Amino acid sequence: MRQFTDSEALSGIVPEALGAGVRVVRVDRLRGGSKKGVYRVHTSGSRAASVIVYSWAEAEDFWPAAEAVDPAHPFAHASGLAPFLAAQRRLDGLGVRVPGVLLADDSRRRYPADVAVVEDIAGGTxxxxxxxxxxxxxxxxxxxxxxxxxxxxxxxxxxxxxxxxxxxxxxxxxxxxxxxxxxxxxxxxxxxxxxxxxxxxxxxxxxxxxxxxxxxxxxxxxxxxxxxxxxxxxxxxxxxxxxxxxxxxxxxxxxxxxxxxxxxxxxxxxxxxxxxxxxxxxxxxxxxxxxxxxxxxxxxxxxxxxxxxxxxxxxxxxxxxxxxxxxxx
Missing domain, CATH: 3.90.1200.10 (Aminoglycoside phosphotransferase (APH), C-terminal lobe)
Structure with missing residues (x-):
């Protein structure tokens, strides 16, 4: 049984991104992701009523492990904090609108996986x-x-x-x-x-x-x-x-x-x-x-x-x- 994240697990990383005094009040796991977990985290005590958290935990990746895949292949499994940050920097530098990054952490000290807290775009798809x-x-x-x-x-x-x-x-x-x-x-x-x-x-x-x-x-x-x-x-x-x-x-x-x-x-x-x-x-x-x-x-x-x-x-x-x-x- 896959174990996804919850309010308790996010209670350390989200205040780190938004500031002391911020409290996590609800977490919604958004549907559709197959390589990473995507969560809308509702907060109190912050100017941002909600943020999005990307979690690259192993349990969030539904793809079967591929054998002997060259990571340098353009069609290799594109997932993880490093490719996300590189893409975000490149697009943002061009003036292409992407969600702003509030926090990125691969230390595993506050959260048990690579994680990013980003701006919540409220307008839908x-x-x-x-x-x-x-x-x-x-x-x-x-x-x-x-x-x-x-x-x-x-x-x-x-x-x-x-x-x-x-x-x-x-x-x-x-x-x-x-x-x-x-x-x-x-x-x-x-x-x-x-x-x-x-x-x-x-x-x-x-x-x-x-x-x-x-x-x-x-x-x-x-x-x-x-x-x-x-x-x-x-x-x-x-x-x-x-x-x-x-x-x-x-x-x-x-x-x-x-x-x-x-x-x-x-x-x-x-x-x-x-x-x-x-x-x-x-x-x-x-x-x-x-x-x-x-x-x-x-x-x-x-x-x-x-x-x-x-x-x-x-x-x-x-x-x-x-x-x-x-x-x-």
Whole structure:
């Protein structure tokens, strides 16, 4: 049985962030996280009525342990205080709105895991706002498009997560497209064992991946991307500005990888984020690779005790059908 944090455990770290005299009055564990715990902590005696606490405790990570994963791989498990802080610094320095960090602690003296206390953005997610207030959401979506333009125009000859590059290390692999192909082949093999439809079409899917990869020309510059930017990973603050969260995977990579994910997650609203000049060959390869990833990943998560099982199963089934549909185009 997983043990999550509680008011008692947070009663030391939150006053440390907000000041003496602050008291924790209620803790709500927010739904949705699979790699870290996210808690809204309500307080008294502080100007901030609530804060958000990120906990990178082992019990908060629902992903099964992967064998022999190179931590320098751009698609390695992006979780932890160090990648979060590196991403927060980089985005904040660019003027991209992210939650402010009130305290970050990896000492384990006040709290039994790496932890960060951050600003609570009270406006909810862009995903919810798109349904409840389309006019307000449209303004935030347009501002998000400008934010992504700013990020994608930051260039580096090297690809990889920003915390890795910040340390002067080099990401593994030969190119973005080669890394995507290799991961897609692995995801295909894994998905084929778990999904009958993918299993029956594994050979033509493999051929299709190889064929699409041969069309991709070399590239020497990469843009700054979030890596997993759906409308649920964008909050909207009280002034209507978009705020990026779940930023640990921030990296320099092909911007087409970002746009494929944006297209999948924003659906009919993606045209507001679309941009000219994207490489169609990369988009084709990355779309099929992303579909396969969104079959293998959710099914892998279901090997453990992740609680929101129906949603994960639906994601895998939907993307399996979409991957098979790409064979006929």
């Amino acid at each position: 862009l995903e919810a706002l798109l349904e409840t207030d389309p006019a307000r959401a449209s303004h935030a979506l347009n501002e998000l498009a400008a934010t992504l333009d700013l990020m994608h125009q930051q260039h580096s000859q090297h690809y990889g997560r920003v915390d890795l590059l910040e340390r002067g290390d080099k990401a593994s692999g030969d190119s973005c497209e080669q890394l995507v192909l290799e991961r897609a082949v692995e995801d295909l093999a894994e998905a084929a064992e778990r999904d009958p439809g993918i299993g029956s079409a594994a050979a033509p899917l493999h051929v299709r991946l190889e064929e699409l990869a041969t069309r991709v020309a070399p590239r020497t510059q990469h843009g700054l991307i979030h890596g997993e930017l759906g409308p649920d990973h964008v909050l909207v603050d009280a002034s209507g500005h978009p705020v990026l969260i779940d930023i640990e995977g921030l990296m320099f990579f092909d911007v087409e990888w970002e746009h494929v994910f944006l297209r999948l997650r924003f659906g009919d609203r993606y045209p507001a984020l679309s941009r000219p000049g994207l490489d169609p060959a990369r988009l084709d390869l990355y779309m099929l690779a992303m579909r396969l990833s969104l079959v293998a990943g959710p099914l892998r998560l279901l090997d453990g005790d992740f609680p929101h099982r129906t949603v994960m199963r639906e994601i895998a089934e939907h993307n399996a059908k979409a991957a098979l549909a790409l064979l006929v185009h």
